[in-house]
Amino acid sequence: QKEVEQNSGPLSVPEGAIASLNCTYSDRGSQSFFWYRQYSGKSPELIMFIYSNGDKEDGRFTAQLNKASQYVSLLIRDSQPSDSATYLCAVNPSASGTYKYIFGTGTRLKVLA
Amino acid sequence: EAGVTQFPSHSVIEKGQTVTLRCDPISGHDNLYWYRRVMGKEIKFLLHFVKESKQDESGMPNNRFLAERTGGTYSTLKVQPAELEDSGVYFCASSQNLQGKAQYFGPGTRLLVL
Numbered sequence A: 001q002k003e004v005e006q007n008s009g010p011l012s013v014p015e016g017a018i019a020s021l022n023c024t025y026s027d028r029g030s031q032s033f034f035w036y037r038q039y040s041g042k043s044p045e046l047i048m049f050i051y052s053n054g055d056k057e058d059g060r061f062t063a064q065l066n067k068a069s070q071y072v073s074l075l076i077r078d079s080q081p082s083d084s085a086t087y088l089c090a091v092n093p094s095a096s097g098t099y100k101y102i103f104g105t106g107t108r109l110k111v112l113a
Numbered sequence B: 001e002a003g004v005t006q007f008p009s010h011s012v013i014e015k016g017q018t019v020t021l022r023c024d025p026i027s028g029h030d031n032l033y034w035y036r037r038v039m040g041k042e043i044k045f046l047l048h049f050v051k052e053s054k055q056d057e058s059g060m061p062n063n064r065f066l067a068e069r070t071g072g073t074y075s076t077l078k079v080q081p082a083e084l085e086d087s088g089v090y091f092c093a094s095s096q097n098l099q100g101k102a103q104y105f106g107p108g109t110r111l112l113v114l
Helices: none
Strands: A011-014 A019-025 A032-038 A045-050 A054-058 A061-066 A071-076 A085-092 A107-112 B005-007 B010-013 B019-024 B031-037 B044-050 B053-056 B065-068 B075-079 B088-095 B109-113
Touching (some): A019 A032, A019 A107, A045 A061, B005 B088, B019 B088, B019 B109
Parallel strands (some): A011 A107
Antiparallel strands (some): A019 A071, A032 A045, A032 A085
16 A cells, blocks of 8 residues: 555646645554646645644645545646646655655646636 | 756767766755656656765666766766666755655656667
8 A cells, every 4th residue: 555645637727617636645643745747847835734623725726635535635626728737736744853754655636728 | 046057958969979967956965865767667866965975876787877967066966978778857855854755856857868
């Protein structure tokens, strides 16, 4: 079992729809969760981070965390063609003093105009 | 504020040669990280500096890889001698000094070993 799992996609949604991206993780004690967007050939760009159970909203983006079920998701409302990219889920493991991220393989999102 | 910068953007070398990658973190970030993505795989952690000290080098693949951060500013990652399987994109990231803080990534160095 991978430490952080994402469906590789592609996930295709029409323009204006809600895109839902999911991520599960194996380390039950993980505390910090991050979503990055990566355009082809570019650096990962931080979109959202979440530390507590529940929802966190920022503009068109909502991160959802459920520690009991060990999943974190990213919702993109009113999807635009410019949102087409690979979305990476990253988790900071629970080990004390460990700052590293464990990444999923990413989900490729295609927003169709 | 300038972001994380990396040099070179691309490098093509032959097996057995040496390559040195450079990373300049965001000013004021004590934490600096190296990650690598090989084709078709996830981004994987290599090591973590706090200022000039190696905090965690559990992801370094073998002793052909040497990372330094003299003076606690920029960092270099040297691969010597390079092997075919070292090809990939090497990312550098930096963060403020608290566990769980967001890491900001540079554009990466694309390394191809022939």
